[in-house]
Amino acid sequence: MNIAVISDVTFDLVLKQWEPEGDLIVRKNIYAGQIVPELMTIGNQLEDIEILIVHFDSYFYRYTDEYIAQILDAVNIVASGFTGIVLVSNHLSGGRHVSVLKKNIGQHEQTVLELEATVKNTLNSSNIYFFDVKKLVASIGINNAYNFKLGFLYQMPYTKSMISLLAAELASLMRFMTTPEKKAIMVDCDNTLWKGILGEDGIEGVQCDRNAQGVLFFQFQEFLLEKKKEGFILGLCSKNNEADVKAAFEKLNMPLKWDDFLVRKVNWQNKIENLKEAATELNIGLDSFIFVDDNEFELQSVNLLLPEVTTKKLSPVYDDFLRLSDDYCFKRKQVTREDIDKNEQYLAEQKRNDIKSSVHSFEEYIASLEIKSDISVNNRTDLPRLSQLTEKTNQFNFNKEALSIAALEKFIADGNLVYGLRVSDKFGDYGLVGMIQVELDGNAGIMRNFLMSCRALGRLIENEFFDYVTNDLAGKGVNLKEILFKATAKNQPARLFMDKLETAAKKGITA
Amino acid sequence: MIRNVMNESQTSELLKSVQQVFKLAMGNDINVDIDTEKEMVLEWDSLNHLNLVVELENSFDLGLSMEEIEELNSVRGIIDLINSRKSING
Numbered sequence: 001m002n003i004a005v006i007s008d009v010t011f012d013l014v015l016k017q018w019e020p021e022g023d024l025i026v027r028k029n030i031y032a033g034q035i036v037p038e039l040m041t042i043g044n045q046l047e048d049i050e051i052l053i054v055h056f057d058s059y060f061y062r063y064t065d066e067y068i069a070q071i072l073d074a075v076n077i078v079a080s081g082f083t084g085i086v087l088v089s090n091h092l093s094g095g096r097h098v099s100v101l102k103k104n105i106g107q108h109e110q111t112v113l114e115l116e117a118t119v120k121n122t123l124n125s126s127n128i129y130f131f132d133v134k135k136l137v138a139s140i141g142i143n144n145a146y147n148f149k150l151g152f153l154y155q156m157p158y159t160k161s162m163i164s165l166l167a168a169e170l171a172s173l174m175r176f177m178t179t180p181e182k183k184a185i186m187v188d189c190d191n192t193l194w195k196g197i198l199g200e201d202g203i204e205g206v207q208c209d210r211n212a213q214g215v216l217f218f219q220f221q222e223f224l225l226e227k228k229k230e231g232f233i234l235g236l237c238s239k240n241n242e243a244d245v246k247a248a249f250e251k252l253n254m255p256l257k258w259d260d261f262l263v264r265k266v267n268w269q270n271k272i273e274n275l276k277e278a279a280t281e282l283n284i285g286l287d288s289f290i291f292v293d294d295n296e297f298e299l300q301s302v303n304l305l306l307p308e309v310t311t312k313k314l315s316p317v318y319d320d321f322l323r324l325s326d327d328y329c330f331k332r333k334q335v336t337r338e339d340i341d342k343n344e345q346y347l348a349e350q351k352r353n354d355i356k357s358s359v360h361s362f363e364e365y366i367a368s369l370e371i372k373s374d375i376s377v378n379n380r381t382d383l384p385r386l387s388q389l390t391e392k393t394n395q396f397n398f399n400k401e402a403l404s405i406a407a408l409e410k411f412i413a414d415g416n417l418v419y420g421l422r423v424s425d426k427f428g429d430y431g432l433v434g435m436i437q438v439e440l441d442g443n444a445g446i447m448r449n450f451l452m453s454c455r456a457l458g459r460l461i462e463n464e465f466f467d468y469v470t471n472d473l474a475g476k477g478v479n480l481k482e483i484l485f486k487a488t489a490k491n492q493p494a495r496l497f498m499d500k501l502e503t504a505a506k507k508g509i510t511a
Numbered sequence: 512m513i514r515n516v517m518n519e520s521q522t523s524e525l526l527k528s529v530q531q532v533f534k535l536a537m538g539n540d541i542n543v544d545i546d547t548e549k550e551m552v553l554e555w556d557s558l559n560h561l562n563l564v565v566e567l568e569n570s571f572d573l574g575l576s577m578e579e580i581e582e583l584n585s586v587r588g589i590i591d592l593i594n595s596r597k598s599i600n601g
Contacts, residue, residue: 012558013565153577160569231584
């Protein structure tokens with residue numbers, strides 16, 4: 001991916017330390033003394049990621065409120081005509097430092113808060129992300145972050161510490177923005193969810209409370225509960241007797257309960273096997289897993305044998321724990337309603353599996369589910385979730401291509417069709433789980449993409465959805481002449497569907 | 512005016528540290544000695560000069576004036592500057 005940096009200061013030293021990973025390449029690094037004219041002229045030559053480093057409260061430019069408004073307008077214009085990512089820095093609280101000496105401090109903080117609110121409220125396109133520089137400045141203090149003298153001499157206002165922090169943060173943020181989100185957090189128990197070893201210390205001997213030794217573990221559990229609410233799946237992966245762990249959750253009054261964990265691998269087999277089994281049970285890839293343990297041996301074995309799993313160490317040092325909780329792997333790009341409902345959906349899935357064994361045929365099972373589907377066309381309120389599906393869906397995805405909300409909006413604005421599929425059954429609402437994109441050229445249609453969330457697969461809904469769309473197109477006088485499909489290592493289910501379509505086409509019938 | 516006198520071993524210690532700072536600022540291949548001047552080093556451009564100032568201020572805990580920054584043109588000058596600061600502070 002190509003990156004362009006436009007900055008109102010000399011940003012070279014930060015870029016030099018950053019050293020972008022993987023396929024990230026910085027193509028352009030523009031120093032713009034005047035940021036607005038620069039933004040106005042880049043429209044035709046955008047890279048995949050545009051990074052804007054703007055010192056909104058710059059001490060040497062002293063941007064007026066009118067000029068800040070112009071910058072924000074220009075950023076919005078760039079972002080709206082663009083399918084890539086725009087990253088905007090919020091250099092706040094470091095800038096008016098010098099001029100503020102004349103003002104009182106309270107007034108200055110008020111100004112900063114107002115400016116921050118203006119920036120966040122004005123820049124509301126979904127492909128705009130914020131590079132939280134204010135947080136970095138706060139962590140080391142203004143005096144350790146800014147070298148005003150070098151700012152005046154070379155338009156490079158940072159100290160060495162700040163350059164390193166900016167580079168490290170930019171690296172984490174870029175990794176976060178360009179890799180798929182994590183979906184599940186698997187945690188060890190002893191010395192991870194509580195202090196002590198259950199099998200040795202007993203239930204009375206382990207600690208997870210608001211007091212001294214237990215506080216870190218109590219807070220870690222609170223943190224995990226928060227992550228669950230954001231849509232992460234929680235799982236246990238611990239070498240213990242299952243009955244002991246279950247009893248500990250029942251007896252100890254901890255933030256997390258036994259039922260908060262959707263997968264519970266509490267046994268004496270090795271953690272590699274347990275993680276693999278958990279991935280199979282949840283039907284998600286190991287690369288969507290975070291594994292947290294206190295034990296270096298377990299962490300290393302996972303690193304070695306399952307390198308796709310992200311491992312994190314729970315250290316008993318409180319500062320390390322704070323850093324861990326701030327790690328980007330635990331963050332969501334955008335929390336949607338479907339994420340919040342996801343845990344309920346997985347639970348409903350477990351119930352569905354229970355019925356499977358009591359009915360005699362697959363068709364009988366499907367019929368017993370009372371599946372209801374609802375299909376919308378070009379519904380803009382569906383776009384945030386559909387955009388997320390294009391990024392997250394791997395198995396049933398005809399053309400894996402992450403599309404931003406803006407890209408989908410543009411697709412519709414260009415006169416094309418985006419169908420969204422909503423499904424529910426007697427156990428629960430799956431939410432928006434499918435999308436078909438049809439590009440129109442007169443009365444000829446090209447199916448650009450067809451995807452279904454794996455949550456909804458295996459229920460024959462995909463056939464119904466496909467048939468609905470082809471009928472709807474026929475009703476509009478559109479002839480579907482082409483279906484685009486690209487095989488990947490992961491989209492075997494889509495491939496099977498495509499094969500069935502081809503076979504059906506040869507026999508002259510619809511799927 | 513206070514004249515600062517350094518013995519040889521002190522100078523060579525300081526030179527070693529300054530050589531390290533040059534590597535940090537301009538890359539590991541950069542080798543300078545006591546007589547090196549700005550125009551002798553191809554890599555010593557304005558951006559790397561800025562980098563050098565950042566690294567020097569950080570490594571030796573110095574706050575240089577704007578004038579000093581613009582006049583930093585030689586390794587000997589850098590060593591003298593660091594040394595004069597040390598004698599004032601010490």
